[in-house]
Amino acid sequence: MTNRKWTLGLIALILVCGYVLIQLLSSTMRIDRLVQQIEPSKMEGPAVKHVVLIAQELDNPFWRTVEQGANDAAGKLGMKIDYMGPIRINPSEQKKLLEKSITAGPDAIVAQGISDPYYERLINKAIDQGIPVITVDADEPGSRRLAYVGTDNREAGKRMGELVVKDAAGNGRIGVIIGSERADNQRLRLEGFRSIISSTPGFEIIDIRSSNISRIQAAQQTEAMLRQHNRMGTIVGFSALDAAGILEGIRAANKEDMHVFGFDDLEETRRSIAQGDVMAVIVQRPKEMGSKSIQLLEQYFKGGSFPKQHYIKTTILDSERMNASVSGR
Template sequence: MNRKTIIYIILSVCLFISISFSIYYYTQAEHYDQQIDEVTEPDSSLPAYHFVLIGEEMDHDYWRLVGEGAKDTEEKYDVFVEYEGPRRSNPEEQLELLDIAIKSDVDGIIVQALSDDFLPLINKAVREGIPVITIDTDAPESTRASYIGTDNYEAGKLAGETLVKDTNGEATIGIITGSFTNAHHQLRVQGFREIISREEGIEVVAIEESNITRVTAEEKAYQMLKEYPNIDALYGTSALDGIGMAQATASLNLTNDDLYLIAFDTLPENVELMKQGKIDVLIEQKPYEMGYRSIELMLDVMEGLPVEDAYNTDVNVVRIEDIIKKSEGL
């Protein structure tokens, strides 16, 4: 084998090795680029929208139903719903959660606006491009897109009309309200007072605040009944007020023949008290519907569809006969 042939073989081997390495590194580079793309490209499996719902109280059957309604929309719509709230009613903590949601740059916020303190943060969210819907308690003077929930003034009027009818316009009333400062409780008292003020035979002799706890509602109702033994009707503006009032009347050995009780929400404990004859009437709201429809409303806002200023969910008067019919499937 001559020298020229050897050189040719060596050059051929070098060329083959060079081509092989080029192919190997090209393949590795392609594989690496594919990994980078998988990491950096948006995950198509992620929901289109991330919404935050901030309720009043996580440890409350009413707000659990609101949260369930909102979360159940995830099965139908391309959304992730983050349900947040204080364990116990705490407006300051709600404001902190609202601020966190804004800083997290979520796609939309649904919040219960308990007072005017919520206005600045709601307006800030809207300025930063995050639409806001109020739920259960409105902030009409803010720049929120819409409100969904009970018309609390009308609900108070309905309670007043029911009491007037059931007592034939003759009653001495004590009121236990969840809060003197929370807007929805204020409205329920105002609507109630508007109706009963038309009746000469009806008088409100006392009003106390329960801070939306059954223990305080019981204490205040007990003290009220001791101080004003002529009270023959109690009106509570929250579900826990109804429970507390019923416990207070039981402690004083009073029956529904002695005292007429009307309160809010058909939660299981209230329904059981009604079955026992300890609560006469419940004003039923639609918390599950509020939660579910709030997400549908937010989706309309996100898609630029026209929305109304407020959407009021139904309220109904519920008596023991309604509970019996429902349990019998009638």
């Protein structure tokens, strides 16, 4: 009797285990079928592309606007922007960020060119690893970068020269504040500017100094320049923060009737134009630079091809155009 009970218990246990095993297998098979249904939809959906954007200076208004344009385009195209840059202008830090970004292996990189042989080699290294690189604002033309997106800086410099020559009220003795002596975009602007000034009788560039993309240094260099050249009548700034710094330097040197020209339409610069302290500025379109860079990457990812240079048009902003814009609203 005891053996019979043991046998029946064993059979019952086997049946229970068999039932549990069948349910487990059935559940596993259902999960597998669900996963198979989900996975194709994932494969069919667009993968998120990660793009690193390396700015010249993290919180510079110009670069924040580039970031905004890139993010706007990325949001529409299913990409993600990882924005980074030095806290202060620092080409060495830009090189380190580019090197680390390549190691991290993003889908693409957008970065400013800095006219540096090692930086050029890093861009080529990224290309060799299948990471497309687009230069923005300043080019690295000796590299194998995918494309350059930004201002035609030589033409922008010529345009600035034409503005200064057209300003009949200013005298022809000109001081220039450039953002950086090494930056390709600043060098090209100066080349274009020189080509107009040197071919116009009565106009002469008598001093050129660098602000290192710093408002404070622009002010200091302007003051020093004016104390050395007291007959100077016009000062031109080639980077976004220069115009504001030039005005501070003019006040520090106790000079009057100076004619100031600059680049970009920062809010403070716009106020200075309205007040008559700045004659005119060449306005770039950093937001469009950011968005165009991402649009080109989208074309590249889809197998498209395009020219190596994409120039974003500049405009001129002066008091007349500001007043026309306000009255037209």
